[in-house]
Amino acid sequence: MKIYLDGNFVDAADAKISVFDHGLLYGDGIFEGIRLYKGNVFRLDEHLERLEYSAKALMLKLPLSRKELAEATCETCRRNNLTDGYIRLVVTRGVGDLGLSPWLCATPSLFIIADKIALYPKEYYEKGLEIVTVATRRMSPAALPPAVKSLNYLNNILAKIEARQAGALEAIMLNDQGYVAECTGDNIFIVHKGRILTPSSQAGALRGITRDSIFDIAREVGVPIEEHDLTRYDVWNADEAFLTGTGAEVIPVVKLDGREVGAGRPGPIFEKILAAFRRRVLTEGTRI
Numbered sequence: 619m620k621i622y623l624d625g626n627f628v629d630a631a632d633a634k635i636s637v638f639d640h641g642l643l644y645g646d647g648i649f650e651g652i653r654l655y656k657g658n659v660f661r662l663d664e665h666l667e668r669l670e671y672s673a674k675a676l677m678l679k680l681p682l683s684r685k686e687l688a689e690a691t692c693e694t695c696r697r698n699n700l701t702d703g704y705i706r707l708v709v710t711r712g713v714g715d716l717g718l719s720p721w722l723c724a725t726p727s728l729f730i731i732a733d734k735i736a737l738y739p740k741e742y743y744e745k746g747l748e749i750v751t752v753a754t755r756r757m758s759p760a761a762l763p764p765a766v767k768s769l770n771y772l773n774n775i776l777a778k779i780e781a782r783q784a785g786a787l788e789a790i791m792l793n794d795q796g797y798v799a800e801c802t803g804d805n806i807f808i809v810h811k812g813r814i815l816t817p818s819s820q821a822g823a824l825r826g827i828t829r830d831s832i833f834d835i836a837r838e839v840g841v842p843i844e845e846h847d848l849t850r851y852d853v854w855n856a857d858e859a860f861l862t863g864t865g866a867e868v869i870p871v872v873k874l875d876g877r878e879v880g881a882g883r884p885g886p887i888f889e890k891i892l893a894a895f896r897r898r899v900l901t902e903g904t905r906i
């Protein structure tokens with residue numbers, strides 16, 4: 619496997635980052651997870667825009683322009699003969715000293731990995747996930763804007779550990795006001811009386827690229843969709859629920875906190891959305 623690392627393509631075994639890199643020492647950096655479907659990089663421009671926004675928020679200077687980042691991403695796929703898979707694009711603050719100061723990190727590092735991913739076992743895409751609400755709250759926007767896709771995922775990892783301890787593969791995280799924010803690595807949607815609802819980024823949701831595509835798909839298939847504050851009660855009493863993410867794609871949820879969601883199986887609106895999503899991923903992309 620060839621990894622793009624700061625302008626070069628190197629073997630995976632040689633793709634190394636300094637122990638003084640603040641991405642490692644402090645989680646000071648940003649990333650994108652991007653899908654590749656039959657030679658199409660799904661919504662690459664949107665991913666790179668989000669990366670730029672994350673960089674702006676952290677005052678991190680991206681080492682390449684959007685065009686150059688797109689080219690490096692596509693070239694990494696080509697070098698690995700990959701036509702279907704998952705791309706991880708990471709920008710770290712770079713090498714500094716043992717203090718926090720980002721100003722002492724002269725050059726950010728950029729690496730791109732193009733590989734495969736299977737987030738959930740296949741059976742859950744058919745029968746649906748049973749998830750739980752965990753005690754770990756989503757980081758408050760006052761502490762770290764949840765829209766920043768940073769290398770610091772400890773908040774989500776603590777939630778993921780709680781999910782696992784409760785025997786679930788994914789968990790709902792609430793915001794500090796007790797409203798549903800999102801899951802540890804996915805956005806959440808519910809369907810209630812024919813409308814699709816999802817928490818806003820103000821409520822703590824990452825502005826997911828897959829989430830964005832669901833808004834377009836809902837409009838295409840004629841189902842009303844809106845951002846809405848949601849409580850656990852709303853999810854328990856939803857007719858349907860599903861999660862979205864680049865890794866997860868679109869996956870149904872059939873139980874939350876021991877309560878069956880709707881009929882306890884993937885619902886008709888989910889099926890409609892999924893079918894349209896499957897069509898879109900083949901057409902909405904940048905050819906590598």
Ligand code: PMP
Pocket residue numbers: 651774800801802803804805823824825826827828829862863864865
């Ligand atoms: N929320 C979190 C916390 C995530 O890490 C992700 C990405 N895995 C998502 C939502 C989904 O975002 P996207 O559709 O852009 O992958």
